[in-house]
Amino acid sequence: MGGDTVLVASSGGVMRLTLNRPEKLNAFTLAMHAELRAAFEAAAANPLCRVIVLTGAGRAFCAGQDLAETRPGMEGGLADAGSRLEQAYNPLVKLITSLEKPIVCAVNGIAAGAGANVAIACDIVVAARSASFLQAFARIGLVPDASGTWTLPRLVGPARARALAMLAEPLPAETAEAWGLIWKTVDDDKLEAEVSVLASKLASAPTYALGLTKRAIALSSTNTLSQQLDLERELQRKAGGSPDAAEGIRAFLEKRAPKFTGRSA
């Protein structure tokens, strides 16, 4: 599976997706969107897939929309930049955030424009120390998209979100970590190994419970405390009835490591 612009490799419960247009810093084209969406949908549907790793080929993670594909007309301005969001970015972000399996983003180099915002829409973001996050939109007269205006203020607060978006200066990975934009920064030459350890750990985790956890955290942004407590009760009911909860508790009492299947029943 996969095509030229997204490489797909599956092994040991981990599906690794690599954005693959390194000569254009993995900028998004419609073809890449179609391949990426198909790969995420396949990961969602495949019970053997328990974690997805998204990364980029070459020196960048992703430079956002391929601007050669959305060249302005002679009168200036893009014909309808909104339709590109409707067609491509919005479905991608909805897929990533609603897919009930952990998605790790390994940010191997610069993440710019929609590339930065797709990265921070993932569940666990690990970046190479030399990587940076650039809300490039203001440089070209656009507003942050691909959920940036939603995710950024929630992760770093509105003051930092506004400055990042308005100044369009690259944020180094270490600062991104210090600000809570991402999970962790690692040395460039350790990125692959660290992400692979993390992915293996998640591939033997109780996937069903992790998926419900992701749902609960997503819904917390609109729920009241009381609604969230009700949601936790419902989700705990589901998780508690799963074979992994039975195994987890049994293993604890027997003082051994649990063997989770990831299944709901």
Ligand code: LHQ
């Ligand atoms: C690129 C790109 C790129 C094409 C590097 N496109 N070729 C949604 C809805 C509708 C419309 C518009 O957009 C969106 C969402 C968005 O994402 S808007 C934001 C789009 N992205 C940007 O504005 C970032 C553009 N890129 C850059 O500013 C720089 O390339 C960065 C700062 C990322 C990296 O700079 P450098 O390390 O100096 O690399 P470079 O600029 O030399 O790029 C290397 C090559 O990649 C070069 O091609 P060439 O053939 O000359 O070697 C660039 O043209 C190409 N490239 N980004 N987005």
